[in-house]
Amino acid sequence: MTVRYAIRLAQPGAHLFHVTVTVEAPDPEGQRFVLPAWIPGSYMIREFARHIVRISALSGDRRIGLQKLDKHTWRAEPMDGRELTLAYEVYAWDLSVRAAHLDETHAFFNGASVFLLPVGCREQPCRLDILPPQGRKYAQWRVATGLRRARPTARGAFGTYLAADYDELIDCPVEIGTFQRIEFAALGVPHEIVVTGRVPKLDLKRLGTDLQRMAETQIRLFEPRRQTAPFERYTFLTLAVGEGYGGLEHRNSTALICRRDDLPYVGMKDATSAYRTFLGLASHEYFHAWNVKRIRPAAFVPYDLERENYTKLLWVFEGFTAYYDDLLLARAGLYSHVQYLDALAKTLTTVTQRSSRLKQSTAESSFDAWIKYYRQDENAPNSVVSYYQKGSLIAAAIDLTLRERTGGRRSLDDVMRLLWRRFKNSGASYPGVAETELPGAIKEATGIDLGRLVRGWSEGTRDTDFAALLAPFGISVERGFALEEPHFALLGATTRRDGADCRIVSVFDGGPAQAAGLSGGDVIVALGGLRVRSSNFDGLLTRYAAGDTVEVVAFRRDELLQTGITLATKPPPKFTLRVDSKANKVAQRLRRGWLGA
Ligand SMILES: [Zn+2]
Numbered sequence: 001m002t003v004r005y006a007i008r009l010a011q012p013g014a015h016l017f018h019v020t021v022t023v024e025a026p027d028p029e030g031q032r033f034v035l036p037a038w039i040p041g042s043y044m045i046r047e048f049a050r051h052i053v054r055i056s057a058l059s060g061d062r063r064i065g066l067q068k069l070d071k072h073t074w075r076a077e078p079m080d081g082r083e084l085t086l087a088y089e090v091y092a093w094d095l096s097v098r099a100a101h102l103d104e105t106h107a108f109f110n111g112a113s114v115f116l117l118p119v120g121c122r123e124q125p126c127r128l129d130i131l132p133p134q135g136r137k138y139a140q141w142r143v144a145t146g147l148r149r150a151r152p153t154a155r156g157a158f159g160t161y162l163a164a165d166y167d168e169l170i171d172c173p174v175e176i177g178t179f180q181r182i183e184f185a186a187l188g189v190p191h192e193i194v195v196t197g198r199v200p201k202l203d204l205k206r207l208g209t210d211l212q213r214m215a216e217t218q219i220r221l222f223e224p225r226r227q228t229a230p231f232e233r234y235t236f237l238t239l240a241v242g243e244g245y246g247g248l249e250h251r252n253s254t255a256l257i258c259r260r261d262d263l264p265y266v267g268m269k270d271a272t273s274a275y276r277t278f279l280g281l282a283s284h285e286y287f288h289a290w291n292v293k294r295i296r297p298a299a300f301v302p303y304d305l306e307r308e309n310y311t312k313l314l315w316v317f318e319g320f321t322a323y324y325d326d327l328l329l330a331r332a333g334l335y336s337h338v339q340y341l342d343a344l345a346k347t348l349t350t351v352t353q354r355s356s357r358l359k360q361s362t363a364e365s366s367f368d369a370w371i372k373y374y375r376q377d378e379n380a381p382n383s384v385v386s387y388y389q390k391g392s393l394i395a396a397a398i399d400l401t402l403r404e405r406t407g408g409r410r411s412l413d414d415v416m417r418l419l420w421r422r423f424k425n426s427g428a429s430y431p432g433v434a435e436t437e438l439p440g441a442i443k444e445a446t447g448i449d450l451g452r453l454v455r456g457w458s459e460g461t462r463d464t465d466f467a468a469l470l471a472p473f474g475i476s477v478e479r480g481f482a483l484e485e486p487h488f489a490l491l492g493a494t495t496r497r498d499g500a501d502c503r504i505v506s507v508f509d510g511g512p513a514q515a516a517g518l519s520g521g522d523v524i525v526a527l528g529g530l531r532v533r534s535s536n537f538d539g540l541l542t543r544y545a546a547g548d549t550v551e552v553v554a555f556r557r558d559e560l561l562q563t564g565i566t567l568a569t570k571p572p573p574k575f576t577l578r579v580d581s582k583a584n585k586v587a588q589r590l591r592r593g594w595l596g597a
Contacts, residue, residue: 001025003126003166005115009133009176012104015093016053023118026076026084032119033086035072036170036305039112041248041292042098044374045308047071048113051099055088072306074116090114095241097173097248097255104137106177106196108239110248110255111170112305122302126163130174144179144194146172146235146253167302171293173248173255175237184208186215189229195263197240203264210264210271210334211236214283217332221324221413222290222420230294236282238263247281249288256281271334279334280343284325291324292317295419298432312435314366315458319391320416323399331596340595341475341577344396347389348466349482353572354381355509362387362394363459378520381494382509393464394457399594400469401453402446407586408593410446418445466575473591474583482574486541489571493518497534501525504554508572516565518554526553546571 001024010018023031035049049072057066057076065077066086076084092100092109100109127150130143142156147169153159158176163169179196182204193207219229231252240260247256262278264271271279292300299311330340351357365373365387372384399412418441423430433441439451457464467477483489492511493504504522507513518524524532527540528550544550546569554561579591 001121001124003118003121003124004129005126005169006129006131007109007114008131009102009107009138010089012102012107012133012138015091015102017090017092017100017102017107017109017114018087019090019114019116020085020087021116021118022083022085023121024083025081026079026118027120028078028081030075030078031084032069032073032075033116034074034119034306035116036112037072037307038305039098039110039248040171040300040303040305041250041288042374043308043314043369045370046098046113048099051091051094051113053089053091055086058085058087059083073119086116088116095239095244095257097239097246097257106175106179107133107141108173108175108196108237108255110173115166115169117166117305122166124165126166126169128161128163128169130158130161130176132158140178141176142178143174143176144181144192144235144237145174146231146233146250147174168251171250172253173237173250175239175255180204182208184212186212186234187219187227187229189215189219189232189234191215191234191236193236193238195238195240197260199240199260199263199265201265201267203266203268206264206268210279211282213332213334214279214329215286217328218283218286218290218324221328222417224417230289234286234289245277245281247285249285249293251289251293254282254285254288256285276329276335276339279329280325283329284321287321287324287328288317290420291321291416295416295423296430296432298434301430301432308370310367310370312363312366312458313433313438314369315362315387315391315394316433316438318388319362319393320395320412322388323392323395323412324416327595333596337579337591337595341579345477345575345577347392348477348575349573351386351389351393352463352575353482353508354385356381356383356385357390357463358461359383360385361459361461362390362457365390378506381506393466394454397457397464397466397469398442398450398454400473401450402442402448403590403594404469404472405448406446408590410448411594414445415442470577472587473594474580474587475591476578476580478576478578480574480576481571483571486538490541490544490546490567491518491565492568492572495524495534495537498523500533500535502532502534502537511572512565512568516552516563517561518552518563518565519556522554522556522561524552524554527551541567 004022006020008018037045057064059079059082067075069075092102095101099113147161150160150162177196179194181194183192235253238256244257258278262274264275297311297313299309326343329335365385403411439454443449487495491513492508493513494506495502496505501523504520506520546567549564549566552563552565
C-alpha cells in the first residue's frame, strides 16, 4: 500500500508549508506517526518536530483525536479501517542544507524535516504531490529533485513524484524556484546542476564541463571496467549566498550551499581558489554517493531516525571522502599537483596546530560526533580532533604506504573497490561495514597487512611522520612557522571581527594568550596603550617581536581586564610540501600513479 504525501507551498511569506500524509489502512490500535530527530549525513539531534506548528488528524471529513507521545511522536485515536490523514504546517526558515526553507524567492526541503513517517510503513512506496504557491509571481517556478516523476508530471514541473520507500523519500531533497540550470552527461549518465540565488555572469557551461570531468573520474575509480554509476541521474542542488559553505550527500543528489564568489563567472581564466573550494565541495558530496550512501557503517543499516547512531568509523566515511575529494580533482586535471600538495599541507598544518589531536583519536571523535564535532565551542581546537581532516590524513597514510610497499601496483583505490563490490554483491542483505572490518578489507584487496598501523592511526593520538611517507614519492615536507596571521602566530588565539571590535574566538593550548588568562569571547580593546579595532590589531601586533611583553586590555562580561602578554618565541608550525625535481624515475612513477599524469 502506498503512503500518500502532499506538500503545498502555502504561505511563502510566512515560511509555512502545508503538508498532509495519508495512510490507507491505519493501525486499528491507533496509528502512530514519527518525525526524524536528525538527518543522515549530519550527525546531530536536530529535533525537526519543533517546527511543526499545527497538526490535526482526519478520517474522511471527520476530525479525530491525536495525542502527542513524545517530542516527535503522535498517535491518532483508534478507528475502523478507513483512511487516515494527518494535516500539519511546517515552519521553514532554516537556510542550510539540512532542513527546510521557504520564502518568496524559492523553496527547499529535506523530507526528514517535513514528512512524518506512519510507524510500520517505512518500507512502503510513497507518492508525493508537490503543489505550487498561489499567485502569478510564482508562475515561473520549477522543481528540481532526485525523486522519480509519476506520469504525467513533466521534468521540472509541479505534480506527482515517487519514492520506493520512506528512506528514499527523505533522501531526495527538493529545490523549487527560478534557478539557473545546466545538464551534462558523465559516461552516459545524465547530471543536472541547479543554481538558486543571484549570481551575476555565472559560467554555467564551465561548471558543467568541470563537474563532468570530476564525475567521470569518480565513476571510473569505482567501476574501471564497466564505467557505470550507481544512479540513473544525479542532481547538484546549489544555493548561492553571500557567506556560507556546506553540503549534504544523498543517494542521487546533493544539496550545496556556497558563496556566490565561489562560483565561476564568464571570463574567469584559471580557477580561482574560491572556485576550487566549490569544486572540492561538489567532489566531496559526489564521492559520498558511494562512500556512506551505499558503502555504509553497519551502525547505519538501517538508520535509526529517532536517536543517535553511534559508529567509530566516521573517519573512514568522512575522512576517506575528504581525502578523495581533492585527490580526484587532481587526477581529473582540475587541480595541479602543486595545488593538491598545498591542500594536503594545509590539512597537515591545521591538524598539527591543534592539541586536540593529542587528546582524542579519530575513532573517539567519530563516536562523539553527536555531542562534540557538531557542537564545537571555543575550546574545540584543544579538545575535538576533526575526523574529516585527520581522517583524510589517515587515508593518505594508508594509500601512500600501500603504494610504496607494492611499487604502485596496489592502493587505497583497490580497498574502495573491494568495499564497493561487497555492497553491490549483497543487495538487500547488505550488513554494512563492521567497526573492525577495515584492516581485513585492506589485506584482502592488496595483500598487505596494515592492521597494527591502521589501529594506531585511528585509535591513537601520535603524530604520523609524513616526511617518511612522502619521501618515496619524491616529495619533501618542510616544517616552518605560521607567520601570516600575527594574532595567531604571536598570541596563539584566533579572533573575529565583531563590528569594529576584535573578539577572541579560541585560545590555543600552551600559547601566550592562554598564559595571560585571555579567553574565547573576550574583546581586546587596547594593546601597548593603543586602542585596538578589528581592522588594526594585526598591524599593531607586528610592531612587536617574539618574546616582547606587551600590555593587553580586554573586556569580559563588560568588566575590564588588564594583563601582560609575552609574545610567542616559537609560533605554531606550518608545513610545505615540495616536489623534488631531481627525484629518481621510481619516485616519479609512484607520484604519477598517485596524483595522475
Ligand atoms: Zn562528507
